[in-house]
Amino acid sequence: MTSIQKIELMALKEFREVAHEHNISFFLRGGSVMGAVKYGGFIPWDDDMDIAVPRDDYEKLLKVFSEEWSQNFWIASYTYGDQIHAYFPRLLIKEDLRIKEGLPKNNHLGFSIIDILPLDNVPNTWIGRKIFKYRVGILRALGAVWTVDIKDTIMIHSSFRQRAIKMIKWTGIQKFYTQNQVYDKLDKIYRKNWGRTAWKGTITGSLFDKELFPQKVWGKGKVVNFEDTQFRIPEQYDKYLKQLYGNNYASEEPAYKKSHLKDKRIQ
Structure with a gap:
């Protein structure tokens, strides 16, 4: 593991302890699921982690982690009044530890290492999901307008979407x-009660509507090894990873290896 990955694992273990005390459950998400399945831990080049928290538990999380909960880590959220420029919270390293470990900054708040996304119900029908994606897409693009001129802010949008965002700003x-x-408008959409839904997802993530799945894909989760510990991933993780990264995710490495560190980003 890299020095960054060691700190990330320490942070997630500490986060898990506090979450467990308050009956808050979570899944690994996105590339962290890939790492668990393919490498038994971190993707070798990865420098952040991702988790998904079911909406009811996510609401509890926002209250629990608004207080001081760690000597080494903290969670930034727009709901706490932090200038995070993202709808979802991020777990960051406190500055004393970052400086002590000689770690870089990756945004104006410091060093963000874990993205925390709500896992929400979405409409069951194809047309319902189409309308849902359209509304979310418009608001996400509008919300990103303010981020364009913020130095060192993590930009999760593709170059095409970045151009569209600049056009909206214009x-x-x-x-x-x-x-x-x-963000409040987005929150209202995400939290809407869609009735008995068979679909869930983390549409607020970087892969947008690719992150919507039938509920059975998430299921109750499957506990798997991750480095020297264990975490829960989607129950049907193979379907999950194929939808996000393609059918050959297990045998191929991506041409684009995402990084949240400025000197490693591919422009």
Whole structure:
């Protein structure tokens, strides 16, 4: 493991202890699932972790982790009043530890190492999900307008979406809202009760609508080895990973190896 990955694992273990005390459950998400399945831990080049928290537990999490809970880590969220420029919270290394370990910054708040996304119900029908994705897509693009000029902010959007965001900014529509007001609108959509839904997802993540799945894909989760410990991943992890990364995820490495460190980003 790299020095960053060791700190990330320490952070997630500490996060898990506090979450367990408050009956907050979570899954590994995205590339962290890939790492668990393919490498038994971290993807070798990865420098962040991702988790998904079922909405009811996510609401508890926002309350529990708003207080001081660690000597080494903290969670930034727009709901706490932090200028995070993202809808979902991020777990960061406190500055004393970052400096002591000689770790870099990857955004204006310091060093973000874990993304925490809500796992939400979505509409059951194809047309319902289509409308849902359209509404979320528009608001996400609008919310990202304020991020364009923020130095060292993590940008999860593709180059195409970045151009679209700059075009929206050019229209001046952002003058009618604050970024947090847009996040509040997104939150209202995400938290909507869609009735008995058979679909769930983390559409607020970087892969957008690829992250929507039938509920059975998530299931109750499967506990698997991750480095020297264990975490829960989606129950049907093979279907999950194939939808996100392609049918050959187990045998191929991606041409684009994402990094949240500025000097490693592919422009």
